[in-house]
Amino acid sequence: MERESDNPAEYIRNILVTEPANENETGIYRRISSETRFTDRMIPSVLTLRDLWHFAATDHPDNNSYGTPHTDDQGKVTYSWETYKESFNRIVKIAKASKVLFGLKKLDRVGVYGTNCADLARILGVCNVGAWISVSLYDAYGPKSAQFIVQDSEIQVVFCTPANFDAIVGIQKECSNLRFIVVFDKMTTIASSRDAKSELLKEATSKTAFSSETKELLLPRISVDKNEDSGGGKADVYFLSDLEEFGIRFGSSLTGEDKLEWAENVELDVPNEDDLYSIIYTSGTTAQPKGAMIKHGTITIQLAAAYRNYLDMQPTDMHLSYLPLAHVLECTLQALCIYRGTSIAFYRGNPRTLTTDAAVVKPTFFVGTPRVFERVRQAILSKVNDSPFYKKWIFNAAVSS
Numbered sequence: 001m002e003r004e005s006d007n008p009a010e011y012i013r014n015i016l017v018t019e020p021a022n023e024n025e026t027g028i029y030r031r032i033s034s035e036t037r038f039t040d041r042m043i044p045s046v047l048t049l050r051d052l053w054h055f056a057a058t059d060h061p062d063n064n065s066y067g068t069p070h071t072d073d074q075g076k077v078t079y080s081w082e083t084y085k086e087s088f089n090r091i092v093k094i095a096k097a098s099k100v101l102f103g104l105k106k107l108d109r110v111g112v113y114g115t116n117c118a119d120l121a122r123i124l125g126v127c128n129v130g131a132w133i134s135v136s137l138y139d140a141y142g143p144k145s146a147q148f149i150v151q152d153s154e155i156q157v158v159f160c161t162p163a164n165f166d167a168i169v170g171i172q173k174e175c176s177n178l179r180f181i182v183v184f185d186k187m188t189t190i191a192s193s194r195d196a197k198s199e200l201l202k203e204a205t206s207k208t209a210f211s212s213e214t215k216e217l218l219l220p221r222i223s224v225d226k227n228e229d230s231g232g233g234k235a236d237v238y239f240l241s242d243l244e245e246f247g248i249r250f251g252s253s254l255t256g257e258d259k260l261e262w263a264e265n266v267e268l269d270v271p272n273e274d275d276l277y278s279i280i281y282t283s284g285t286t287a288q289p290k291g292a293m294i295k296h297g298t299i300t301i302q303l304a305a306a307y308r309n310y311l312d313m314q315p316t317d318m319h320l321s322y323l324p325l326a327h328v329l330e331c332t333l334q335a336l337c338i339y340r341g342t343s344i345a346f347y348r349g350n351p352r353t354l355t356t357d358a359a360v361v362k363p364t365f366f367v368g369t370p371r372v373f374e375r376v377r378q379a380i381l382s383k384v385n386d387s388p389f390y391k392k393w394i395f396n397a398a399v400s401s
Contacts, residue, residue: 017029048275049271049296050131050296052338053338056338057084057089060315061084062083062084063343065082065087065338065344066081066346067079067081067346068117069347077356077357077360087125089252092247092254095126096251096268097250098243098247100246102157102180106275107131107275107276109132109134109153109155110127110134110158111135111136111155111160112124112127112134112136112160113141113160114139114164115324115349116323116325116349117346118346119159119184121346123159128277128296133278133279135278135291136278137281138281138324139161139163139164143170148289150178153279155175156177157180159182159240160181161184162183165181172235179235180235181235181238182243183238185239254268273295273297274295274297275296276295278328279292280327280328294328302332303335303336307339307340313337317337317343317364318365319334319363319365320345320347321344321346322354330367333367345357351372354375355379358376
C-alpha cells in the first residue's frame with residue numbers, strides 16, 4: 001500500500017466535506033488525506049483478523065513474533081522468542097482443541113483475564129481464527145466488575161493468568177453461563193499453602209496422557225461447584241499447556257488437512273468482516289462497564305489508516321507491550337505488528353521494572369500512559385544527575401536542540 005506523504009502535518013488536518021443539516025449538528029469532517037474517498041485496505045484479501053494471521057504465517061513466517069521475559073537467579077532479564085509461523089501453528093491447535101473440548105460455536109464469547117503476556121495475546125489470536133468474540137477483562141477489575149462483564153457478555157470460557165485464577169473462581173459460582181476456565185500455566189510451583197483456591201490446582205498436576213486403546217488424550221482437570229442460585233452445576237478447569245497438547249491431534253492447518261491419521265477432522269468457522277471481533281468494556285470507574293462492539297473490518301481498516309498516516313512499522317522494529325490488551329489501541333497496534341512482521345516483547349507485569357525491560361529489548365514503538373512516561377523520564381533524569389558534569393552537559397545540550 002502506497003503512503004501518500006512523508007509530512008506528518010498532512011495527517012492532522014481535517015476538512016469539512018458536508019455542511020451541518022441543522023443548527024444542532026456539526027458538519028462531517030474528514031482527514032485531509034481522505035477527502036474524496038475512504039481508506040483502502042492494505043491487502044484486499046485481509047478482511048478479518050483470521051486473514052491477518054494467515055497472511056503473517058505465509059508472508060513473514062520466520063520473523064520473531066512474541067517475546068517472553070525470563071529472570072535468572074542473578075536478576076538478569078532475557079527474552080525467548082517464537083516466530084510468526086510457530087505462533088500461528090500454536091494458535092490453530094489451541095483453537096481446534098477449544099472447539100472440540102468446549103463445544104464453541106461461531107461468535108460465542110471467550111473471556112481473557114490477566115496482565116499482558118504472550119499467552120494472553122495468543123488467545124486473542126485463537127478467538128480470531130476460531131470466529132469467536134474475545135472479551136478482554138482489565139487485570140485491575142474488581143470482582144463486581146469482572147462478574148458483571150462475564151454475565152453481561154455471556155462468556156462461556158475464560159482464559160486467565162495464574163494471578164487471576166482465584167478471582168475468576170470467586171465469581172464463577174454466580175455465573176451460570178461460565179462453563180470452563182483455562183489457566184495459562186501450571187500453578188503448583190506458586191500455589192500458596194494458605195490459599196485454598198490455588199491449592200485446588202494441585203489436584204490437576206498429572207501429565208496429559210495418550211490412550212492407545214481409545215486413541216484419546218486424557219486431560220487432567222478439576223471441577224468447581226456453582227451456587228444453586230445461579231443454576232448449580234460445575235465449571236471445569238484446565239491448563240493451557242494440556243489444551244495445546246490436546247490440539248496436536250488436529251494439526252496446524254485451518255482446514256484440518258494435516259491432521260493425524262487417526263484424528264477426527266476439525267475445521268474452524270470463518271468470520272467475515274462484519275462479524276464482531278471483540279467486545280471491549282470501559283474501565284467501570286464511574287458506573288458499570290459498558291461494552292463497545294468492535295468488528296473485524298473495523299480493525300483491518302484501522303491498520304490501513306494507521307500505516308497511511310505515518311505509522312511506518314518495519315520488520316526490524318520492536319514493540320514493547322505494556323498497555324492492557326483490554327484497550328483497543330494496544331489491540332490495533334499489535335495487529336499492525338502482525339501485518340508488518342514486527343516483533344512484540346512483553347513487559348514483566350510490573351510497571352516498576354518497565355525501564356529495565358525496555359533497556360533489554362530496546363523498543364522502537366511503545367504505547368503507554370502519562371504516568372508511565374513520567375516514570376521513564378524520572379528514571380532517565382536520575383541516571384543523568386548521577387553522571388559526571390560533562391555527560392550532563394551533553395545530555396542537556398542534546399535535549400535542548
